[in-house]
Amino acid sequence: MVNDKSIFTINDFSIYYGNFKAVNNIKLPIEANKITAIIGPSGCGKTTLLRSLNRMNDLITTSRVEGQVLFQGVDIYHKDTDVIELRRRVGMVFQKPNPFPSSVYENVAYGPKLKGIKKKSQLDEIVENALVRADLWKEVRDKLNESGLSLSGGQMQRLCIARSLAQEPEVILFDEPTSALDPISTANIENLLQQLQKTVTIIIVTHNMQQAARISEYTAFMYLGEMIEFGETDTIFVNPHNKLTEEYITGRFG
């Protein structure tokens, strides 16, 4: 299923923590401007795989990788890779909303400022634009100077998405972004992701299979570090080809 629409191409890719092989020889294409969901039981390696896509796992000293992750055709594990730039282009949003302990405005302006943008009017524009895209502008336009931590859980998560969007990423990795949220905030985030995919490629790890079914175009099922089945979400949920996939999504696992 690798084609020229792939923004990421993962080839024979393995990740080790010390001697433990957490991700085993995975092949996976990620199509641009689509939502790809990665599902699987706890400990299957899905978060490890996700974090490897912008080299967040570099932060774990015992981890090492084998194989290739091509991003726009370039191997991100090549020694010449600018990891900071990679993480700008491939953003990440985590399970628990983690705004910086600063104002709403500063949360979003932080990245652009680091990049050297100083002009107030330009920063204002970036902040507004990112908050609009994150569907948060209307709710926070009058409290841009209040602490990001004063927002509700769902708003904080959208603030984190805005913070990422301000960096103009091409991909955003989501690691269970709604597992700490109530159903309404969850629905808001899901709607937002479907909006965002027009401009940003989305890869989401989720424990909520209905969420994968609702929002994703492609679903990858992982188990014990292996990619068991990857395909169109319709196929995975109506007629999966692998028995393990079938057992997992119908709740008869193990």
Added chain:
Amino acid sequence: MAIFDEELRALKEKILKLGSLVETAIHMSVQSLVDRNSDLAREIIKKDHQLNALDVEIDEECIRLIALRQPKARDLRFITIAMKITTDLERMGDLAVNVAERALELNDEPQLKPYIDIPRMAEITEGMVRDSLDALVRECTNLPYEVIKRDNEVDQLTVQVFNELLLYMIQDPATISRAMRITYVAKYLERIADHATNIAEMVIYLCQGKMIRHTEIQGNE
């Protein structure tokens, strides 16, 4: 998830119960014609409400399971075909009632001719109904393909019955009302065989996840 498995098992049992009531109805309706037994025909007509009630019950159970259990993959395929199979079975029950109604009318008049092809058609058709449900029980076997193949035999017999009765009608217009009714019976049986074919096709969908309806199937693959 054990509760869900139990619910699916119970749903399947209800379909099989409806199926066995339908099989009996079809068998008895043809018997009421062949044996000229009008009491039997009336009994079938009287009992049809049981089938209808079970059909509604199965539909409601499927809707409940979709709402509460969010079935996926094979479970989803099973529940959706259950809703369609129950409709097919209920229609077969109605057609058995139609056979019984024609039997009542025909039994009131002298017998036009010995019934030969009708019992043969009924035998094949009943076999198709039984085997299509058997295929649902045993799942992934060759059985649904066999059922689908037999539909052609029934279609051929229907044409044969019609042609034979046409001769009666041409030779003696006094036979028209009886010949027409027997033609209807053949047509009802042919429709029952079509519904059995639908069930077989849905069992194939359950097992393989592919819709073969409205396609020409070349036997088993």
